[in-house]
Amino acid sequence: MSSAISELQQEASHAHIHPPPQGFIAKYVISFDHKVIAVQYFITAGLFFVLAGLLAELLRAQLTQPHNTLLSAQTFDEAYSIHGTAMVWLVIIPVLTGGFGNLAMPLMIGARDVAFPWLNMFSFWLFPPAGILVFLSFLYGAPRAGWTEYPPVSMETTGTALWCAGVFLIGVSSTITGINFMVTIIKMRAPGMTWTRMPLFVWATLVTAFLSAIATANLSAALAGLFNQKVFGVPFYDPAHGGSAVLWQHVFWFYSHPAVYIMILPAFGIISEILPTFVRRPIFGYKAIAYSSVAIGLVSFMVWAHHMFTSGLAQWVQLPFMILTMAVAIPTGIKIFSWVATLWRGKIRLSTPLLFTLGFLACFTFGGVTGVMLASVPADIHEHATYFVVAHLHYVLFGGSVFGIFAGLYYWWPKMTGRLLDERLGKWHFWTMFLAFNATFLPMHWLGLLGMQRRVSYYDSQFHSSDLLSFVAGTNLFVSISAFVLGASMLIFAYNALRSAKAGKVAGPNPWGARTLEWMTSSPPPYYNFAEIPIVLSGPYDYGKPLPYANISQDLATEPVA
Amino acid sequence: MDATLLLKIIAGAGALVVGYFAVKALYEEWPKTALEDQVTKIMMALLTLGCVIVLTVAFGIAGKV
Amino acid sequence: MATHALQVSDAEYQEVRSHRLLGFLFFLISDSILFCSFIFSYLYDRSASPMWPPAGVERPGLYLAAVNSIVLFGSGVTMHLAMEAWRHANRTRFTQYIIATIVLGIGFLSGQAYEYTHLHDTWWGSVFGASFFTLTGMHGFHVFIGVCFLITVLLQARNGVYDQNRYFGLTAATLYWHFVDVIWVALFFLFYVY
Numbered sequence: 145m146s147s148a149i150s151e152l153q154q155e156a157s158h159a160h161i162h163p164p165p166q167g168f169i170a171k172y173v174i175s176f177d178h179k180v181i182a183v184q185y186f187i188t189a190g191l192f193f194v195l196a197g198l199l200a201e202l203l204r205a206q207l208t209q210p211h212n213t214l215l216s217a218q219t220f221d222e223a224y225s226i227h228g229t230a231m232v233w234l235v236i237i238p239v240l241t242g243g244f245g246n247l248a249m250p251l252m253i254g255a256r257d258v259a260f261p262w263l264n265m266f267s268f269w270l271f272p273p274a275g276i277l278v279f280l281s282f283l284y285g286a287p288r289a290g291w292t293e294y295p296p297v298s299m300e301t302t303g304t305a306l307w308c309a310g311v312f313l314i315g316v317s318s319t320i321t322g323i324n325f326m327v328t329i330i331k332m333r334a335p336g337m338t339w340t341r342m343p344l345f346v347w348a349t350l351v352t353a354f355l356s357a358i359a360t361a362n363l364s365a366a367l368a369g370l371f372n373q374k375v376f377g378v379p380f381y382d383p384a385h386g387g388s389a390v391l392w393q394h395v396f397w398f399y400s401h402p403a404v405y406i407m408i409l410p411a412f413g414i415i416s417e418i419l420p421t422f423v424r425r426p427i428f429g430y431k432a433i434a435y436s437s438v439a440i441g442l443v444s445f446m447v448w449a450h451h452m453f454t455s456g457l458a459q460w461v462q463l464p465f466m467i468l469t470m471a472v473a474i475p476t477g478i479k480i481f482s483w484v485a486t487l488w489r490g491k492i493r494l495s496t497p498l499l500f501t502l503g504f505l506a507c508f509t510f511g512g513v514t515g516v517m518l519a520s521v522p523a524d525i526h527e528h529a530t531y532f533v534v535a536h537l538h539y540v541l542f543g544g545s546v547f548g549i550f551a552g553l554y555y556w557w558p559k560m561t562g563r564l565l566d567e568r569l570g571k572w573h574f575w576t577m578f579l580a581f582n583a584t585f586l587p588m589h590w591l592g593l594l595g596m597q598r599r600v601s602y603y604d605s606q607f608h609s610s611d612l613l614s615f616v617a618g619t620n621l622f623v624s625i626s627a628f629v630l631g632a633s634m635l636i637f638a639y640n641a642l643r644s645a646k647a648g649k650v651a652g653p654n655p656w657g658a659r660t661l662e663w664m665t666s667s668p669p670p671y672y673n674f675a676e677i678p679i680v681l682s683g684p685y686d687y688g689k690p691l692p693y694a695n696i697s698q699d700l701a702t703e704p705v706a
Numbered sequence: 707m708d709a710t711l712l713l714k715i716i717a718g719a720g721a722l723v724v725g726y727f728a729v730k731a732l733y734e735e736w737p738k739t740a741l742e743d744q745v746t747k748i749m750m751a752l753l754t755l756g757c758v759i760v761l762t763v764a765f766g767i768a769g770k771v
Numbered sequence: 772m773a774t775h776a777l778q779v780s781d782a783e784y785q786e787v788r789s790h791r792l793l794g795f796l797f798f799l800i801s802d803s804i805l806f807c808s809f810i811f812s813y814l815y816d817r818s819a820s821p822m823w824p825p826a827g828v829e830r831p832g833l834y835l836a837a838v839n840s841i842v843l844f845g846s847g848v849t850m851h852l853a854m855e856a857w858r859h860a861n862r863t864r865f866t867q868y869i870i871a872t873i874v875l876g877i878g879f880l881s882g883q884a885y886e887y888t889h890l891h892d893t894w895w896g897s898v899f900g901a902s903f904f905t906l907t908g909m910h911g912f913h914v915f916i917g918v919c920f921l922i923t924v925l926l927q928a929r930n931g932v933y934d935q936n937r938y939f940g941l942t943a944a945t946l947y948w949h950f951v952d953v954i955w956v957a958l959f960f961l962f963y964v965y
Contacts, residue, residue, distance in 0.1 A: 369905075387901070742946065756844050756959065
């Protein structure tokens with residue numbers, strides 16, 4: 145054992161500590177430090193989250209009455225298009241990859257920084273201009289075809305060109321981050337951290353990085369085509385000149401289906417970190433969870449056409465896509481069962497991160513079940529253009545990704561800032577958010593099955609019986625009020641976050657008694673992360689055994705159980 | 707001599723020369739094992755394939771005019 | 772960055788080099804996906820079209836393209852020979868071969884420019900022109916970047932930025948150039964042979 149350690153010691157010894165940067169700009173603006181870049185991502189994405197959230201509230205305000213005159217049909221279309229675009233590309237993807245990936249991944253693998261710090265900085269600075277371009281498109285008539293921007297509708301608006309440019313930039317940023325993270329994880333793990341000793345968040349980040357590096361280039365191509373058609377009239381997607389509008393759907397979804405997993409896999413990773421910590425047991429089925437992430441990543445490239453069952457694909461094409469899509473439920477189900485089995489007979493501590501984790505489990509499982517329903521071709525043809533799809537995607541992207549994001553924020557906030565968030569406020573936040581979320585999106589399933597069309601600003605003409613219309617109108621009013629409460633619940637978090645800067649309890653290095661490497665250094669970590677590169681002797685989740693690390697300074701290497 | 711025939715001859719002769727060097731490079735790279743050497747092997751194999759394609763074009767076997 | 776390469780220890784250099792090599796290869800894979808996506812679009816439009824190329828559109832000249840391809844493939848070989856010369860510490864040969872590569876690259880671009888000016892379709896005229904000009908134009912842009920890359924590393928090599936064992940910039944330029952070559956194999960096959 146000791147000779148093994150000394151060998152690893154040798155490997156760890158030639159990593160230098162670089163002097164920290166001086167001056168405000170070098171420290172906080174053009175920063176190369178992964179922890180600062182993570183915070184930059186959080187703040188920028190937070191601003192876009194507020195803007196996109198307000199757009200959603202605007203949509204719900206319009207839908208409080210069957211024939212509301214608050215927004216014109218055009219403005220309504222613009223609002224939901226930019227809401228979707230911003231939530232997907234400017235909030236969830238940057239927060240989960242650039243934000244949490246940067247914050248936790250290098251610390252978890254015991255590295256001083258990512259492999260290419262300069263690229264990391266560059267990648268972040270592509271993000272704010274991208275968001276500004278997307279929102280600027282409002283000035284020129286924002287695109288009105290939803291976040292998917294199917295031509296020919298997307299060709300009708302001038303803002304499409306700006307939209308393409310913005311999303312292209314965020315795509316380039318995502319590709320660069322993906323390449324950077326893959327090299328970091330493959331090459332820079334601490335000595336002794338074999339593949340199966342990596343924390344599960346790192347596994348999730350690895351698969352996500354692979355997907356962003358591979359799939360996003362495809363989005364860039366699709367966007368370049370759309371941009372060229374809009375600006376120069378190149379007929380890629382124009383049937384009048386031999387192009388095909390369905391082609392856009394193919395290339396778009398070939399990126400965007402993997403993107404769905406880019407938006408959820410890191411959240412899976414966050415959940416897998418939080419559960420064992422607050423249950424005080426080893427995670428159930430470490431390898432099952434890790435390898436099922438890989439399986440989900442691979443299958444994600446083979447299911448894109450399930451978004452296109454109503455686009456007139458041949459039946460022999462629909463069938464394999466239907467079966468493969470349903471097959472995604474298998475690796476996902478493996479994960480869900482492993483998480484539930486981790487809870488079984490654990491010493492459960494209901495702190496805020498765990499509450500959000502449990503909220504994630506409930507909502508995401510629900511969204512997964514409706515996902516399997518939608519994967520079935522006959523059902524999809526009925527449900528495709530209705531609120532059922534809206535409900536499903538919000539259950540996975542809000543109930544899944546956003547609950548995962550908040551779980552991660554509550555969990556890593558002390559590591560990021562050195563101070564704890566208030567538990568009581570956190571519980572208020574969770575319960576208002578959880579209840580308002582379900583009150584908002586659960587009734588949408590019924591609205592959808594009753595035939596309420598999505599992306600339509602007036603719904604009075606869709607229902608011919610007045611009884612049905614009054615039921616739908618009442619339900620919509622209830623949904624809208626819940627949506628306002630859901631928006632308001634974010635204020636609790638904002639207050640809690642601002643409050644923690646002054647009144648938050650000082651956290652100490654390891655407030656939750658976790659065992660992964662990011663907790664084995666001070667909070668917030670110093671510029672160089674670890675005074676000495678740690679050495680890893682076994683896996684990270686063996687609760688009840690001594691810590692599996694060497695080279696950690698002794699006062700930090702504690703596992704206090706609160 | 708007409709221009710097409712000239713181009714065919716240049717392409718065919720060029721493909722033979724380039725193909726020879728590509729195969730030779732592939733042969734010499736074969737025992738090496740570093741990552742960039744592995745990539746070079748793939749690249750040289752594909753380059754050889756490219757030369758074969760050009761050769762078939764020069765002999766009029768493949769290619770659409 | 773490369774200038775600092777001579778100031779660090781061997782172990783540290785090797786580590787940084789392995790990161791850059793892997794990152795560069797991932798970049799090339801990602802870049803090839805960009806081409807694959809357009810190639811898929813081309814094949815999709817083509818399979819949906821009753822005749823190919825569409826009525827009234829002429830195919831670009833086959834034999835000129837064949838000669839042009841050989842020019843580019845030949846540059847791939849000279850690039851490989853340049854790298855081999857560097858490894859065997861033969862600086863004169865290295866310079867000669869890399870200049871040959873640059874000349875062949877510029878020759879290829881000239882050939883492409885000639886072809887563009889003599890083609891009777893525009894890139895907004897039909898989906899054939901759209902795919903042809905997008906794909907070959909994107910490839911031509913890559914060749915142009917590659918030529919700039921080669922001129923840079925040639926100047927750097929002459930200024931002593933690289934030494935016998937530390938020459939990652941050269942490796943990257945070589946890999947990039949081979950990549951550009953190999954993409955052309957696919958494009959030549961798709962537009963002129965298939």
